[in-house]
Every structure is written in C-alpha cells, then in structure tokens.
Amino acid sequence: xxxxxxxxxxxxxxxxxxxxxxxxxxxxxxxxxxxxxxxxxxxxxxxxxxxxxxxxxxxxxxxxxxxxxxxxxxxxxxxxxxxxxxxxxxxxxxxxxxxxxxxxxxxx
Amino acid sequence: xxxxxxxxxxxxxxxxxxxxxxxxxxxxxxxxxxxxxxxxxxxxxxxxxxxxxxxxxxxxxxxxxxxxxxxxxxxxxxxxxxxxxxxxxxxxxxxxxxxxxxxxxxxxxxxxxxxx
Numbered sequence: 001x002x003x004x005x006x007x008x009x010x011x012x013x014x015x016x017x018x019x020x021x022x023x024x025x026x027x028x029x030x031x032x033x034x035x036x037x038x039x040x041x042x043x044x045x046x047x048x049x050x051x052x053x054x055x056x057x058x059x060x061x062x063x064x065x066x067x068x069x070x071x072x073x074x075x076x077x078x079x080x081x082x083x084x085x086x087x088x089x090x091x092x093x094x095x096x097x098x099x100x101x102x103x104x105x106x107x108x
Numbered sequence: 109x110x111x112x113x114x115x116x117x118x119x120x121x122x123x124x125x126x127x128x129x130x131x132x133x134x135x136x137x138x139x140x141x142x143x144x145x146x147x148x149x150x151x152x153x154x155x156x157x158x159x160x161x162x163x164x165x166x167x168x169x170x171x172x173x174x175x176x177x178x179x180x181x182x183x184x185x186x187x188x189x190x191x192x193x194x195x196x197x198x199x200x201x202x203x204x205x206x207x208x209x210x211x212x213x214x215x216x217x218x219x220x221x222x223x224x
Contacts, residue, residue, distance in 0.1 A: 033212065041197060043151075043215040086150055094139055094203070095164065096213060098150030 002027050002091045006099035013077045013106045021072040021102045023087035031090040032063050034072050037101070038083045046072070046085075077106045110134075112216035114200050120222045121190045129185045129219045133202030140183050141201040141213060142175055151199050157183060190223045197221070 003026035034046040063070040088096040143151035153167040159180035177183040
C-alpha cells in the first residue's frame with residue numbers, strides 16, 4: 001500500500017515566523033488532504049489538494065503529484081496554529097492513509 | 109447536521125467488557141469511515157460503508173470488532189471482550205459521495221476509549 005512520510009516530526013516556532021511542512025508519498029495518488037488536529041483531538045480540514053496550489057488566509061498548500069510530494073506553508077504563525085498537522089493520501093477504494101504527523105508548537 | 113458527531117466522547121471499560129461507539133455522519137453523506145488513532149500516531153483505517161453496505165473491513169484488527177450501518181445513516185462500532193490494546197481514539201468520518209469518485213472526508217471529534 002501507499003506509504004506517507006511527513007517532515008519534520010517536530011517544529012518549534014516563534015510567533016510571527018513562517019514554516020513549511022512536507023509530505024512525501026510512495027506512489028501516485030489521485031487525492032490528498034491536509035488536516036490540523038487541535039489540542040482537543042478534532043481533525044480540522046485544511047486542504048483537499050490532489051494537485052496544484054491552494055491558499056486559505058495564512059495557509060497555502062502545493063501538491064506536485066508527478067513528483068509525489070505536497071507542501072503546507074504557514075505564514076505569520078500564531079499560537080493557535082499549535083497542534084499536529086497530518087497529510088493523508090487516498091489508497092484504493094476510499095481509504096485515507098495518514099502520515100505520522102508534524103507536531104507544531106508556536107511560542108508567544 | 110452541521111458536522112459529524114460521535115458519542116460517547118469518552119468511554120472507560122474494564123477488560124473483557126463490550127462497548128458500542130456511535131457515529132452520526134453529516135446529513136446526506138453516502139460514505140462513512142471508521143479510523144483508529146493510537147496515542148502519538150496518525151489515524152489508521154478500520155472500515156468503510158457506502159450507504160448500508162460495508163464495502164471494506166480490511167482494517168478491523170480482529171473478529172472482536174464489528175461495525176454496522178443498517179439504514180445507511182448512523183453507524184455503530186462494537187468491540188467485544190475489550191483488551192488493553194484496544195485503548196485508542198476512534199474517529200468517524202463521512203463524505204458526500206461514494207463509488208469510484210473520491211471526495212473530501214470530514215471527521216467527527218472521536219471517542220476516546222480507555223480499557224483498564
């Protein structure tokens with residue numbers, strides 16, 4: 001099955017800093033999602049991005065499907081951005097395969 | 109509904125007890141998924157329904173795990189004779205369509221199961 005790897009595993013930022021999170025996947029995928037898991041455990045949808053670039057406020061994402069990676073950009077980070085960021089790729093059928101996540105801590 | 113809801117939010121069970129976890133998907137969503145998330149890890153797929161049909165149960169870890177969605181809406185994940193290794197957060201997700209057209213999955217808040 002598909003393997004999904006995320007980097008870095010941990011990231012500590014000062015408030016206001018920018019960051020880039022990376023997601024590599026082992027095979028071609030038709031679909032990819034980025035999530036933020038908040039401290040209460042809720043998975044919040046950030047982007048549904050099988051290819052191309054999307055932006056939503058301070059967040060943007062780019063997926064290059066032919067090269068099997070996706071990037072999540074966070075600009076002007078805020079303490080409320082803290083949590084775990086997951087990418088997930090579609091395997092056969094409708095099953096999402098998740099990476100291990102990136103733990104982000106933003107310090108004020 | 110506005111989002112996927114799950115109940116209970118927390119469940120403590122003694123080893124050997126049976127538990128039932130409920131999921132209410134977003135109204136009108138055809139597909140429903142269950143995932144298991146162990147501490148410090150990403151969610152892992154358990155099973156998938158399209159309407160009332162269970163199309164994939166390849167992720168269920170043992171025959172103690174059973175899921176149903178009899179009317180194609182609410183789903184229940186049942187774990188029989190719980191073991192300590194079943195302790196995890198159980199997440200439910202739904203998506204609008206089914207079949208070969210994949211679309212975005214939306215997750216509920218999860219049920220945190222602790223087996224003592």
